[in-house]
Amino acid sequence: MLKQKPADEKWAVLVNEFGQVGIDGAIFAASGAIVREVAGGCLCCAMGLPFQVAVNRLLTEVNPDRLLIEPTGLGHPKRVLDMLDGGYFRTVLDVRASICLVDPRKLGDSRYTSHENFVDQIALSDVLVANKTDLADKNAIESFKRWAEGNRPRKTVVAQTVQGQLEVAWLNLTRNLERRASFPDAHQTGSIHLPDETTLKNKDQLKSITADGYQSYGTVFPEHNCFDYEHLQELLSQLEAERIKAVFATNKGWFIFNAVDGVMTIVPCKLSANSRIEIIATQNNWQDILLALNRCTVSSCSDLN
Incomplete structure (x- = not known):
């Protein structure tokens, strides 16, 4: 669009x-x-x-x-x-x-x-x-x-x-006000559960949120962090998750990693402020994943900036 x-x-x-x-x-x-x-x-x-x-x-x-x-x-x-x-x-x-x-x-x-x-x-x-x-x-x-x-x-x-791939002309179509929700009272009280500080072992790096039975964990890495592309790709492809979305600075450039239903797509992107990742899943081994991600780092991405 x-x-x-x-x-x-x-x-x-x-x-x-x-x-x-x-x-x-x-x-x-x-x-x-x-x-x-x-x-x-x-x-x-x-x-x-x-x-x-x-x-x-x-x-x-x-x-x-x-x-x-x-x-x-x-x-x-x-x-x-x-x-x-x-x-x-x-x-x-x-x-x-x-x-x-x-x-x-x-x-x-x-x-x-x-x-x-x-x-x-x-x-x-x-x-x-x-x-x-x-x-x-x-x-x-x-x-x-x-x-x-x-x-x-x-x-x-x-x-x-x-x-x-969507048609931009669809954005100008008129909204039909006669459409009705089957569950009009959904989310009236909300279903978001934010963790308290004791829930997280490393609250400065790892953020979590739970809603509707799904659990999401994510982190923003320091600006200087650079990741080995091959090791990162291998790690993310092995994770069992409902959804993985990430932007990483690697030794091959900046990339967007997007995985759903076990299928991962990787596309190059422009420079971002920081590398970051969000994982939605039912498992709870986030500290292990964070450690594995940190092991994928390499010395420098300075030549890519």
């Missing part, structure tokens, strides 16, 4: 992440976007006030022509939309279509199809896109089509894509 921005428009991105260490913000910033982050939970729960502050700051300081809001996958869209529809925001924002990307392979898994966030993210979306269709079989694609067809009101756009 950012690559399709018209040259005469100013765009800003508000990105929300489940974990406390911002990874997506670093990735977007490396692409040259104007970015603000709300980390450490979902926009619609405990993060409500920081979300409103972040939006206000973007509107005041940046005055963008378009504001893209990218919430965590654990966020409930009704609460986000309610905040945008209320009070001051209602007078200054023209909220357009909501776009939802779905991995069609997940439609055969009751952990997703019975989850209130998953269901309502689809229900409240105006544009529903099956992503990763190159990895899905015929049955998964047919399930997606049936799921999309069964939604009422009908979706404004139903599409299929790979690598998250």
Whole structure:
């Protein structure tokens, strides 16, 4: 989407992440976007006030022509939309279509199809896109089509894509106010559990957060840290996790590491302020992982800066 921005428009991105260490913000910033982050939970729960502050700051300081809001996958869209529809925001924002990307392979898994966030993210979306269709079989694609067809009101756009390739014209589509959440009371009291200091053995390096049964740990490394690319790739590919997102300075350059469902993609990126990583999983051997990451460091990346 950012690559399709018209040259005469100013765009800003508000990105929300489940974990406390911002990874997506670093990735977007490396692409040259104007970015603000709300980390450490979902926009619609405990993060409500920081979300409103972040939006206000973007509107005041940046005055963008378009504001893209990218919430965590654990966020409930009704609460986000309610905040945008209320009070001051209602007078200054023209909220357009909501776009939802779905991995069609997940439609055969009751952990997703019975989850209130998953269901309502689809229900409240105006544009529903099956992503990763190159990895899905015929049955998964047919399930997606049936799921999309069964939604009422009908979706404004139903599409299929790979690598998250979206049409910039979808951003101008009108939002359908008749869409309703199946779980309107979701997240009314919030489900975010922040650890106290005694929970962490090394609270200066390791930050954790738990929500909806998922646990996220992350860390930001010192600015001078440089990592051996081969050792780092081998380590991250062996970790059992729901999701791994990271930006690392290596002896081969700066790279974004992104792993989900056991598949890792590695792409080069521009210089970032620090190397950082966020891991979402059910296991609890974070100290061992941190030690292993530190063993992947090498003497210097100074020639890459």
